[in-house]
Amino acid sequence: MRDFLIKKLRDVKALRLDLSRPLAVEKVRSMGHLTARERIATLLDPDSEVEFGSIAARDNDGEWVPESGGVDFVGTIDGRPVITSSTDYTDRGGGYGAARLEHLISLAHQQRWPVAFFVDGGGSR
Numbered sequence: 001m002r003d004f005l006i007k008k009l010r011d012v013k014a015l016r017l018d019l020s021r022p023l024a025v026e027k028v029r030s031m032g033h034l035t036a037r038e039r040i041a042t043l044l045d046p047d048s049e050v051e052f053g054s055i056a057a058r059d060n061d062g063e064w065v066p067e068s069g070g071v072d073f074v075g076t077i078d079g080r081p082v083i084t085s086s087t088d089y090t091d092r093g094g095g096y097g098a099a100r101l102e103h104l105i106s107l108a109h110q111q112r113w114p115v116a117f118f119v120d121g122g123g124s125r
Contacts, residue, residue, distance in 0.1 A: 024090035036071045036086035039118045043084060044075035053100075072104060077116075083108045086118035 018025050018035050028035050034042070040049060053072045070087040085104055108115040 021090065028090055033089075033120065035090075036088035036118065036120075039086045039120075040071065040073050040075070040084045043116060043118075044073065044077060044082070045079065049073045049075040049084075053103075070100070072100075081111065081113045082116055083111075083113055084116045084118070087120050089120050 018037055025035055037051075051071060051073050070085055072083070072085045074081065074083055076082065083104055104115060
């Protein structure tokens with residue numbers, strides 16, 4: 001059972017990666033834009049980024065609904081820790097909710113780290 005759950009977790013995480021969404025990535029690039037993950041990679045020190053929350057979900061009247069619309073990372077800029085988030089236009093128009101923003105800002109406040117947001121989407125939901 002444990003191995004099954006670990007595999008399922010890895011499979012769900014893999015579905016969120018750009019490699020699993022080639023058509024969406026091509027659409028973004030055809031417009032001359034970077035993907036959400038690429039935008040963050042240009043900001044953070046190489047090999048410092050750690051994505052979190054990629055499988056976060058909320059309960060919507062008993063239904064598991066993946067939190068989406070963007071990607072969130074902890075990394076460093078010039079060796080200093082920072083939280084970054086980027087909306088992802090290819091995922092629900094890049095809109096994400098107030099609870100997600102509140103969580104990111106609260107985490108940054110607790111750690112006393114700056115937050116950098118990249119916004120390329122349809123707004124909040």
